[in-house]
Amino acid sequence: MTILVTGGLGYIGSHTVVELLNEGFDVVIVDDLSNSEKFILNNIEEVAGRKPVFYPFDLKRRDLLKQLLDAHQIDGCINFAAFKAVGESQEKPVDYYENNLFSLINLLQEFKERNISNFIFSSSCTVYGQADEMPIDENTPLKTPESSYGKTKQMGEEILMDFAKAHHKKISLLRYFNPIGAHPSAKLGELPIGIPNNLIPYVTQTAAGIREKLSVWGDDYPTPDGTAIRDYIYVVDLAKAHVAALKKLMSETSDTVIDIYNLGTGKGSSVLEVVNAFEAANNVKVPYQICDRRAGDITVAYANADKAERELGWKADTSLEEALRTTWNWQKYLESRN
Template sequence: MTILITGGAGYIGSHACVTFLEAGHDVVVVDNLANAREESLRRVARITGKSLAFEQADIRDGAAMERILRDHGCTAVVHFAGLKVVGESLRDPLAYYDVNVTGTQRLLSAMERAGVHQLIFSSSANIYGPPQILPVPESHPAAPMSPYGRTKRIAEHLLNDLSASDPKWRFAILRYFNPVGAHESGLIGENPLDVPQNLCPFIAQVASGRREKLMVYGNDYETRDGTGLRDYIHVVDLVEGHLKAYEALQTGADATRCFTVNLGTGTGYTVLEMVRAFERATNRPIPFEIAPRRDGDVGECYAETQKAADLIDWRARFGLDDMCRDAWNWVCKNPTGFED
């Protein structure tokens, strides 16, 4: 089968390329390279010993997407392409609605014209808003607090409405918690092109000496040590969830015609526990400073994962020390990311 992976040159997308290639699928990547580097795909080929096709294009270009789907004989799409920074979405909501909503709509229209009706969608735990129930189940009320989260929720509605309108469509909606880590080879990993927006790459840059210290926002939450608690998931576990979701779509079962599952570990770790795990991985201290809470941050959030286990036979395998070890291995081998 030939799988089209949108955003496939990015952090999660490149790891998904490895997983799908190693499972025996042909892979075509579409990426506009706005937040990624083509070098990641050359690294994917080195890891797997397999070739993959690359098309530099934008998902908002419906004609290009239709041509790519037809030319490569694609049978399914794994859709990572999109904007994903909460703070940036507050400053520029038009861009987020354009890429994440309009882009997804144009991709689906191109798929319809090309006769491709299976898609695995990259959604987010951000759609839940402040947790009312812990661990957070898929049935939790949706109350996204940012344009980013709202665009993901609108795209989910679009997929559900399209599935209800025509049974030929099959969708897997995967709500990510906090992806971290890197491939064990150290050849691909998270490659922020600017100041890191996520905790793990920021700590890694502090450990490597690129940044002076970590700012820890809030130490008065009702958690084990007062710092915010999140569900961190190894990126390799995350992309294996996509392969399992794809396989579930192939069964033809009604339960997997359009389904939504969380992808997390079901275990929460605090900011300071992440810092200590990085100190173990790097064998060096991670300087940090406590700062006031940031508006909009919640104290704790972690996933209920039983539905993913039951429906697609998936559970996370890696723990926090594994995540930090692999993230540090990537940074050590690529101190300035793919720019090396």
Template sequence: MPKILVTGGCGYIGSHTLVDLIKNGYDVISVDNNSRSNPAILKGVERITGKTVKNYKVDLCNFDDTAAIFQENEDIRGIIHFAAYKAVGESVEKPLMYFENNLVSLINLLKCVQEFGTPWFVFSSSCTVYGNPDQIPVTEETPPKPAESPYGYTKQMGEQILGEFQKAAGTQTILLRYFNPVGAHPSIEIGEMPIGRPQNLVPAITQTAIGKLPKMVVYGDDYPTRDGSCVRDFIHVSDIAHAHTLAIKYLEEGRNRGGCEVFNLGTGNGVTVLEAIKAFEKVSGARLNYEIGPRRPGDVVAIYANNDRAKGRLGWDPQMTIDDMMATAWKWEVKLKEDETFFAAMNSELN
């Protein structure tokens, strides 16, 4: 089977995608500098799949180190590019850091694609490219509005770079615009491991419930939504991961229509932040200590997906409910607390 390079393979979605690729017969390698990920997660991948994944601890902003991976693995056929900074709030505070990291790493990868003739490229994009859309659900044809954050701009720019590069180089490219990945692998062997204070909703919920955080903040309850909080399309991370495998198969089988296709990855259901909290409380039996705070710069009011194209062309059909998402996220948080000693020892061994 073809060899696939997964960038950010020690990260949240990257590690789940490694599992899905391996289970579907692909040969995989990872590149992750572990600046915002935990290398111990690859042991979880190994426990699920029985396969040891080689990770190159390389900063993709360094071209020579990046090119060395391709020199050592001349049989790489596809790249799934996750590696990027992703915290909306942080990007507002540190825009240059986001532009440099997210765009230079992409450009370096594409230089390698050109030099080594890698035919397939799958890009981890985001619903943030739509900005605050005029209508929801959004389709792939919904005109992008100005991004609400530098992070969102890096995804818009990344898509533009890939579109122009594809025209010149002929690489077959898929842009996967996903919405809000949450939950953990059903085995509870891998899940989200944010470094520092979590920037995303569900790990903030679970860390508050387990006592790592004293309380969490809901940013705004005065939005024009059914309960005043922002509306998001939460999608289980394993469903997201499987879409990347289907995207690679789609390119491998030559079914793509044109050189650069776009797919939304969401459930098609909008859930408010307060509804997500209620879903968590229901499946966990825990009462969450939260308060209402002011709106957060960079947040979109409401967005959820029309996923008809991904279902029709990729054959993708998300399986997990919001209860599944919250239940697996909570089980993972409990496991992290129980296994703190294990992860500390594993990190010491890996480093």
């Protein structure tokens, strides 16, 4: 079985490629390297013992996608290819709509023409907006997301559901919460280009002295310590969920399947709780400053992931502290390469 992984050299994509290879799948990666670097491909081979096929192009180039699909018999796709920074999406909304939706539509057009099914979409808890109740399960009503990034994920889900119904395809929408951590080998992890947009890379770069201070966006939220609360899930746990979802799709006898799963730990942690846990886990200090709230951010979000455990046999079981230890090891690895 050969799986196309778009954005496969990115953060979650690279970890998922390793898990696919470990499970015996062959993998073809498409990645334009806008959120990664080429050395990740070699590191995947070091970790998994096998090297995936790699194509460096932008999925908005449908002509190049056609050439790839002519050359390989693809049995399914896991689509990670997307711009992903909430704050940046508020500043560059048109770029986000163009990149995240045009690439998805090109994939679906080709899958329709070639009669390929088994499509997994990298979605996000942002499709729920600020939910009225916690924890968030799959029946929680969707709201218009606060950010353009979140809107592209919600639109992507709607496109895929219409696609599955009209063309009898099997799809899985994976709504994940906040991925953190790095591979235990310290050879794969989150690789921010420029100034990090996500919390954990900024924490590690601040602890390493690359950044002077961590910016904590708001301390006036209605939470115990005033900072926003998220559900932080270890990236390797998350990668394994993609493989479980893929296996389920491939085992389905119906020609039309729409699976939706929340992927999280079921526990919320505030920004300051994460900072304190990182300091305790790694015996380092993280200087920080309180800043105004960031546009597009919500107050609190954490998952009910019981459905994934029930139907996929999957559960996130890595502690916050262990995940934060791996991310510090990854930061030290990056420094050793320089």
